[in-house]
Amino acid sequence: MEALAVRLSGLDPYVDGAMRIVAFYDTLMRRRVDLAALARASAGLAECVAGIRLHGTGRSTRVSPHGTQASTPPAPASTEAPITLDEEEIGTVWLERPGPPNPLDEVLLDRFAIAAAAAAERYGPARTTMADPALVELAVSAESDDAARARALRLLGFAPDLPVHVVAVRTCLPLDRVGTLVCPARPVKAAPLADVGVILATTLDRTGFPAGVRAGIGATDSPDRAWRQARTALRFTSAREPVVHHAELGALALLADIPAEAVRDNPDVTAIARLSPEDLETLDTYCATASVRRAADVLHLHHSSIARRLDHIGKTLTLDLTTPTGLTRARLALTTWRLLDD
Incomplete structure (x- = not known):
């Protein structure tokens, strides 16, 4: 790694420095370094603590500029970047710079993240969720x-x-x-x-x-x-x-197996389509609870208000919602009507 021993403090803050950072990480990737070696090289280059965290393991690696595990308590990241593999964020890399970010920190983290993704894919555990x-x-x-x-x-x-x-x-x-x-x-x-x-x-x-x-x-x-x-x-x-x-x-x-044409021809279903959104919510809650008072609790209304709404809904549907048969027909009609949208 001696040939890679460059420091941000010795780099031109503009194009030349960025190009040297890119070349630095390209060399690391060609050498197929693992995540631990990548963190050590990044910390040495940045001259501050560098860290890697993979979401799949939940573990973090923090390395000091001297190449050893950081013994200081974790500090807020001065800059960070996501590690992305197959368009999925699998982790994060960051720097813990005591002072303001270096002008080249953004370039460094971008290449650090790319190299970390390659190392995670090669050595694991990448554990991506998205699949082909x-x-x-x-x-x-x-x-x-x-x-x-x-x-x-x-x-x-x-x-x-x-x-x-x-x-x-x-x-x-x-x-x-x-x-x-x-x-x-x-x-x-x-x-x-x-x-x-x-x-x-x-x-x-x-x-x-x-x-x-x-x-x-x-x-x-x-x-x-x-x-x-x-x-x-x-x-x-x-x-x-x-x-x-x-x-x-x-x-x-x-x-779900009933043909859509048969559903649209059913009078109970066509009547459901005439209800307002407010009435649909009331009917749905009443069908789920089978109780005026429980429906009122769910909708945060007085039970007399729910009773009046149900009376209006029953007249629209020409059903007596207080009877088991009427309630069953209303529930079946409401459920079947919803299936028309899918």
Whole structure:
């Protein structure tokens, strides 16, 4: 490493210095240094503590300018940069410079992060969540044979003796973030398929889905069957129930197989379409609770207000919502009407 022993303090702060930093890290990458050696070289170049943290392990490496493990308490990072691999953020590199940042710190961190990604991929543990969509599709497609599916799952990092949960997701958040939240223990893989995201995970924490995410969960016996179930369950999600497991739908899952033309011709469903958003929320809450008072508690309204709304809704639907038959018809109509949007 002696040939690489340059210092930022001796570099021109502009183009020449930046080019020498790029050459410095190119040499490190050609020598295939590991993360520990990369941190030592970066700390020596920057003349301050340099650090690396990989999200997959949660561990941090802090090295002093002398090439030893930093013994001082961690200081706030003066500058930092994300480590990105396959368009996924897998960690962070940073400098702990006591004074103001050096003009070349940004260039150094950029190359430091690139070199760290290469080292993590080569030596591990990179543990990226995002996977090749073609490989994920092969694992969940009904057109794949058992041998191809098993090979795809093995390449994705799943052991043959472990169950694989399959989740269909609609979200504006990055899929890798959602995947690590619902399966922090890993392995977990995610990829976009058409307009839906798919997450494959060995374990699944239903409470880990962030707000705003809609998720349908399939069974674990067969990935292709689970994927069909997960997409069906996703259609039954709502603002009140954003995460739905197919197994919990029971006979309600049969509603997803009704042709759209038959749904649109049903008078109960067409009546649902005439309700206002406020009435739809009231009816949905009442169907879920089967109680005027419990619905009032959920909606933070007086029970008499809910009773008046339900009376109005019942007249619009020509149903008596106080009877079991009327409530069942209303729930089926509301659920089936929602399926038209998916």
